[in-house]
Amino acid sequence: MRVLLCVGGGIAAYKACELARLLVKAGSQVRCALTRAAQKFVTPLTFQALTGQPVLTDLFAAEQELAAGHIALADWAEIAVVAPATANLISRLRMGRANDAVTAALLAIPPRRWLIAPAMNEKMWASPAVQENLGILCDRGARVIGPAVGEMAERSHVGPGRLVEPPEIVAAVLRRRDLEGVPVLVTAGPTREALDPVRFLSNPSSGKMGYALAEAARDRGANVTLIAGPTSLPDVRDVRLVHIESAEDLARAVDEHIAQVRVVVMAAAVADQRPARKAAQKVKKTEGKEVLELVRTPDILAGLGARKVHPLLVGFAAETQDVEQNARDKLSRKQLDLIVANDVKDAFGKETNRVVVLAKDGGRAELSGTKIALAHAIWDMVRSRLRA
Ligand SMILES: Cc1cc2nc3c(=O)[nH]c(=O)nc-3n(C[C@H](O)[C@H](O)[C@H](O)COP(=O)(O)O)c2cc1C
Incomplete structure (x- = not known):
C-alpha cells in the first residue's frame, strides 16, 4: 500500500x-x-x-x-x-x-x-x-x-x-472496504421500561460497543442502520440512527428494518421484563409492602432466529458467571450464527472489553482491546461467514 x-x-x-x-x-x-x-x-x-x-x-x-x-x-x-x-x-x-x-x-x-x-x-x-x-x-x-x-x-x-x-x-x-454496500442493522444501548411517567427499569449499558460496531461497519463500506436506546454518545456520522426507549420500541424498529438487511448485530442490552402496567400518573408513596408485577418483553433475537429465512444473526451475552457455557446455550437456543460473550464486569461503560466469540459452525475466538478494535474483529468474523 x-x-x-x-x-x-x-x-x-x-x-x-x-x-x-x-x-x-x-x-x-x-x-x-x-x-x-x-x-x-x-x-x-x-x-x-x-x-x-x-x-x-x-x-x-x-x-x-x-x-x-x-x-x-x-x-x-x-x-x-x-x-x-x-x-x-x-x-x-x-x-x-x-x-x-x-x-x-x-x-x-x-x-x-x-x-x-x-x-x-x-x-x-x-x-x-x-x-x-x-x-x-x-x-x-x-x-x-x-x-x-x-x-x-x-x-x-x-x-x-x-x-x-x-x-x-x-x-x-x-483494512479494505470489505462490506461495501452491505446493508446491516446494529442495535445498541439499554432499554427503559417505564413504571410511571418519571420512573423506569433499565441497566447500565453505555451503548459504546454497539456504536463502535456501527462505526466500524460504516468504515468498511456497509450501509448501517443503528437502533439505539438512551445513551450519552454523540450520533455516528453517515449511519441511519433510530432512537428508541423500550424493548417493545426496539422490537418494532427491528421489524421495520429487518427485510432490507443482510446482517443483524444485537448489541443492545434489552430488558427481559417490563412492569405489567405503566401508571398514567406519578405513583405516590403508600404504606406497607409494594409489589411490582413484571411481564416478559418480546425475545427479539429468538424471534428472528426462528424465521425460515433470516439475515446473519449476531447476539451478545453479558453474563456474570459461566460466561462461555451460557453463551453457547444461547447460541443454539436462539439459532444465532455468532454470539459475543462477555463478563459484565469487563464490559459495561468501559472503553475496552474482553470477549469470547462463538460461531454456529464451531468457530471460536478470544478477543480483547478497545471496543472499536473488537468491533472490527467481530466484523471480520461476520464477513468471512457472509461470503460462505
Ligand atoms: C503547544 C501547542 C499544541 C497544540 N495542539 C493542537 C492540537 O492538538 N490540535 C489542534 O488542532 N491544534 C493544536 N494547536 C494549534 C495548532 O498548532 C495551530 O492551529 C496551527 O495553526 C495548526 O496548523 P496546521 O493545521 O497547518 O498544522 C497547538 C498549538 C500549540 C502551541
Missing part, C-alpha cells in the same frame, strides 16, 4: 513518528508531508530517517518539487492519512485551501482516499465549526478515525480529542 502521511501541527504530532514506523513495518511504502506548524513539534529529518524517503514540507522549495512535488505525491498515493488532523487543517481541507504543501497534495487526492485522524483539545473538538467542517469532509467521502476519549495534553482535561493510537490507525489503513 502506498501511503501519504500528512502530519498537522498538534501536540500529538510525536505519535505520527510511531505511525510512520508502524506503517513501514507493516510493509507499506510511506511518504510524509508536514505542515509548517507540524515542524514546530517534530522534524522532517525524523520522518526521512523512519521512511528512508525525502519529506515534503515546502510548496516552493525547488528541490522538493523536482524530487517529488505535491502533485506527483498525490498521484502516487493510494491513501492519504492525516494524523494528527488539527482543527486548522480540517478547516482548510473543507474550504479547499491549498496554501501549503500538505493541503495542496491532499486536494489533488479524492476525499474518499483520505483517512482523517483528528486530535485536539476536547473543547476545540466540541466546537460547532470543527464538527461542521468534518461533517462536510465525511459527506465528500473522507473516512474519519477517532478521536479517542481520554486524558488530554493539558492533564486536567478529559474527553474526546486524543489521537487514536497508531496501531489502530495502521489497522484502518490496511
Whole structure:
C-alpha cells in the first residue's frame, strides 16, 4: 500500500513518528508531508530517517518539487492519512485551501482516499465549526478515525480529542472496504421500561460497543442502520440512527428494518421484563409492602432466529458467571450464527472489553482491546461467514 502521511501541527504530532514506523513495518511504502506548524513539534529529518524517503514540507522549495512535488505525491498515493488532523487543517481541507504543501497534495487526492485522524483539545473538538467542517469532509467521502476519549495534553482535561493510537490507525489503513454496500442493522444501548411517567427499569449499558460496531461497519463500506436506546454518545456520522426507549420500541424498529438487511448485530442490552402496567400518573408513596408485577418483553433475537429465512444473526451475552457455557446455550437456543460473550464486569461503560466469540459452525475466538478494535474483529468474523 502506498501511503501519504500528512502530519498537522498538534501536540500529538510525536505519535505520527510511531505511525510512520508502524506503517513501514507493516510493509507499506510511506511518504510524509508536514505542515509548517507540524515542524514546530517534530522534524522532517525524523520522518526521512523512519521512511528512508525525502519529506515534503515546502510548496516552493525547488528541490522538493523536482524530487517529488505535491502533485506527483498525490498521484502516487493510494491513501492519504492525516494524523494528527488539527482543527486548522480540517478547516482548510473543507474550504479547499491549498496554501501549503500538505493541503495542496491532499486536494489533488479524492476525499474518499483520505483517512482523517483528528486530535485536539476536547473543547476545540466540541466546537460547532470543527464538527461542521468534518461533517462536510465525511459527506465528500473522507473516512474519519477517532478521536479517542481520554486524558488530554493539558492533564486536567478529559474527553474526546486524543489521537487514536497508531496501531489502530495502521489497522484502518490496511483494512479494505470489505462490506461495501452491505446493508446491516446494529442495535445498541439499554432499554427503559417505564413504571410511571418519571420512573423506569433499565441497566447500565453505555451503548459504546454497539456504536463502535456501527462505526466500524460504516468504515468498511456497509450501509448501517443503528437502533439505539438512551445513551450519552454523540450520533455516528453517515449511519441511519433510530432512537428508541423500550424493548417493545426496539422490537418494532427491528421489524421495520429487518427485510432490507443482510446482517443483524444485537448489541443492545434489552430488558427481559417490563412492569405489567405503566401508571398514567406519578405513583405516590403508600404504606406497607409494594409489589411490582413484571411481564416478559418480546425475545427479539429468538424471534428472528426462528424465521425460515433470516439475515446473519449476531447476539451478545453479558453474563456474570459461566460466561462461555451460557453463551453457547444461547447460541443454539436462539439459532444465532455468532454470539459475543462477555463478563459484565469487563464490559459495561468501559472503553475496552474482553470477549469470547462463538460461531454456529464451531468457530471460536478470544478477543480483547478497545471496543472499536473488537468491533472490527467481530466484523471480520461476520464477513468471512457472509461470503460462505
Ligand atoms: C503547544 C501547542 C499544541 C497544540 N495542539 C493542537 C492540537 O492538538 N490540535 C489542534 O488542532 N491544534 C493544536 N494547536 C494549534 C495548532 O498548532 C495551530 O492551529 C496551527 O495553526 C495548526 O496548523 P496546521 O493545521 O497547518 O498544522 C497547538 C498549538 C500549540 C502551541
